[in-house]
Amino acid sequence: MTSKIPRQAQASEDSLLRIFTAPEDATSTLSIIEQRLSQDLAGFLGNSIAALEKPLSEIETDFNAYQIPIDPTFVSDYADEIMQNLVAHSVHTAAPSFIGHMTSALPYFVLPLSKMMVGLNQNLVKIETSKAFTPLERQVLGMMHHLVYQEPGRFYDQWMHSANHSLGAFCSGGTVANITALWIARNRLLKPQGDFKGITREGMPKALRFYGFDDLAILVSERGHYSLGKTADLLGIGRDNIISIATDKNNKVDVDAMRQAAKKLAAQNIKVMAIVGVAGTTETGSVDPLTELAELAAELQCHFHVDAAWGGASLLSNKYRHLLKGIELADSVTIDAHKQMYVPMGAGMVIFKNPELAQAIVHHAEYILRVGSKDLGSQTLEGSRPGMAMLVHACLQIIGRDGYEILINNSLEKARYFASIIKQHPEFELVTEPELCLLTYRYVPSAVQQFLNDAVTNQNESLVSQVNELLDGLTQFIQKHQREQGKSFVSRTRIKPAKYFRQPTTVFRVVLANPLTSEQILQNVLTEQVEIAQLDNEYLPQLMALLTSTLDKRCIDNDINQ
């Protein structure tokens, strides 16, 4: 960190061997660089600014070189360079006012532990490169299994460390978890039988022919995560066979509509392979009626998967776990520890009710994953994987159930607080209530609210659509400017509220997972949005013009009719 002018480093065998050898003491160059980096990181994280605004195209100019440099760079010079070019233009996802995505401040103890995890560089694919990390990962999966299914102690004694069983699979994130669950569901449905060697060996077309199905389908709420479409593509099922089921006014899937859809599919000889319940939709945070979905899955004799990638952490709250009632009926459950369990990025899990479930995807090799080994890699989609389970293990122990109880409850209650101030504010509309800690809303001047409500009451869909289109522009304008001002960040999405005749409607989306987000910050977010709205000279004037002309016309009509 001494010089800003890149110095010429030279590659020699000695200097190279040195970088692979542990620095001797706290006064070594690397130790000093490490201290500087830690300070700079703390400085960045202590900053309240959500993100410095610099156009991406400008940032890209720092990353245009396409040739690997010939000469080595000194670590200190590199550290200087990335502090300027990378860290300064990173997103401060931990900022208390960064409430737009499922990120949060992290507990600081994960930093030294991460360094240790990276230093140990275990590979969880096999015991030979992970040893104690393998039972540790199995324990984490056991604890998460118990969190969901609450089986008695003998269940865990029997299965947690059993070579040919698994209570779940650790993976990089919820997408891989969902893929794994549905891969298993597909393979169990189209399993070996008689001469047929199973879809695993013979593939999808032969499997369908053997079982006499014309196609497979997956039923899920229209609010299902986009990873499900990706899964259907990957598994050879096809995106069109993800049957998207409408939601009710509370954004929960309509189970009757799902049952009807299933009947229609059966009539077409299309087999429902799985029902996916969402426990915390990405866009509105709603939880599907899991118990009813489990009943339907039983009727249809299909796999029941629950995508609780984000919402699953709420099971850690005794006060609120009832919101996910029925999750224990699922065959498999996705939970991301890197969302509301406060673990760094890269810690996803899928939990299996039945410890034999993963046998549908088991695979072996000659040099590892031999039959009967405890190598975790024989039942995972990924191959080589880091020991991220250690960070989940650490959080579960150091925070504990009592700690999570406080964190989760505060987060849900903060969302209820934010909803209440949105509702009280004359210029905002709460679009979806927070069931967990996620809500959506938008800025709507009070006159427009009144006008829009009247249009809704009069079932004037075309007028509602006109107003909403302008409001969409306004919402985008505010969200973009707020992001660019860098004091706070909310995200935006498009949903189809029942109230507005299911017209696509752009809304602010807020996730209140960060323990450091205060009520004051939430108030400031609204104040800032009101201020930004005043800068708009496109949508607001058009809205006012629309109001005026419609009201004028109504007066004229009234006059004529009188």
Added chain:
Amino acid sequence: MTSKIPRQAQASEDSLLRIFTAPEDATSTLSIIEQRLSQDLAGFLGNSIAALEKPLSEIETDFNAYQIPIDPTFVSDYADEIMQNLVAHSVHTAAPSFIGHMTSALPYFVLPLSKMMVGLNQNLVKIETSKAFTPLERQVLGMMHHLVYQEPGRFYDQWMHSANHSLGAFCSGGTVANITALWIARNRLLKPQGDFKGITREGMPKALRFYGFDDLAILVSERGHYSLGKTADLLGIGRDNIISIATDKNNKVDVDAMRQAAKKLAAQNIKVMAIVGVAGTTETGSVDPLTELAELAAELQCHFHVDAAWGGASLLSNKYRHLLKGIELADSVTIDAHKQMYVPMGAGMVIFKNPELAQAIVHHAEYILRVGSKDLGSQTLEGSRPGMAMLVHACLQIIGRDGYEILINNSLEKARYFASIIKQHPEFELVTEPELCLLTYRYVPSAVQQFLNDAVTNQNESLVSQVNELLDGLTQFIQKHQREQGKSFVSRTRIKPAKYFRQPTTVFRVVLANPLTSEQILQNVLTEQVEIAQLDNEYLPQLMALLTSTLDKRCIDNDINQ
């Protein structure tokens, strides 16, 4: 790290908020714990022991609790606990004498950088949670693309940062990279046309029907990585449609045999979807004849993928890159940075020759990955992902081409050295020559070698099989004991050497990637193996008995014949 007796921590909102806030200075409790952890890690890594031997079943007893603890644990107590239960029983994958797998010592600068990466907690799925990390990742992919394909500067100017293009995809490892490549190959082959909306939307059975194929197949060497079978399962192609092609005596795929197989498949109306060339097989380190495979792929009009997960790093050596000649003809190439590029676990990549390739798997959502955005997640299998690309970026800059030149050359030359001392040693047999830095060998007493060679010369397959079966037992015995003694570690696998009539043969497998592995260590590994062999009282006596009885019988036969 003060007390061994777990103290009772209490969860309170204040104490929880504190753990989410940056420690103020170097004298804070967390800073002190961090220093202790760093020292302990350095201690572990400085140790020459490959792994403390404790039976897994004993280690598991430390990980039997299945309930998430109610009470929080102090960070210091937790640190004590994992140093004893986890770190002490981890595998020292960085030890210079741990030469059994594709692990190595890491350059130390990755540790502080990893801590920074984890602290920044960027999510690469979208710009909104990654900002400068997105162009950085694109640059790393561009540099790797250039390493493989060496396109001119204007190519990178045009595509490296283009929203709708990608020069590759970053992922957790080689398995996901291979899946991604073959997913793309499948989707490009079965693309939308006329009324058919493509396999992406309609799924595998309809796609095959539309294109009039009875099935798909993938052609690969019998030494192909096990992830390819997993891929075929996942993609709905079926493991039986991975057509395993025999290798020649140098463990390279027999291209003529592959051509014949392709003809047979064509006659059955089975379309070859892709040819996979292996550039560095996992078990013997051999590189397939890539140029010839590319020609065959062109004849068959199919995708040509090269799995260079491990061998790809050798492209960084100007001296040896010719060993991978033809790789630049591949449509896609898998390279793991966490193998011989000295990056920590979790850094895989697939590189695409054509920047439009990934459009075959593109997907969007309402809240992120919108059409036209630069969100990387729209063209990756995984969703949320950490900023691992930063560590690859750091290694490329800090080590540089000149540094890698030395590291890779030394590693290949060390393998040649090891091969030479194995060949010179009367009691060892080099089973496969090192083409890159991987070789296989086994311990065979010189009398047995002579006897076995005679049996081979006489084409006495049954006698060769008898000898090899006993040698397999001996190889396993030695490998297991060496691992348990903990001074060094070689792995073992089963291959089918042409010399031994393709009988499955167990061998030691050694990967010489660690820059700290000295010639002395390699000599010691052999010495130790000779010593362990003397402890065997099962296989050696049987081998000797077999030799004696066969030679006796031969003498008697000779007597009779005279």
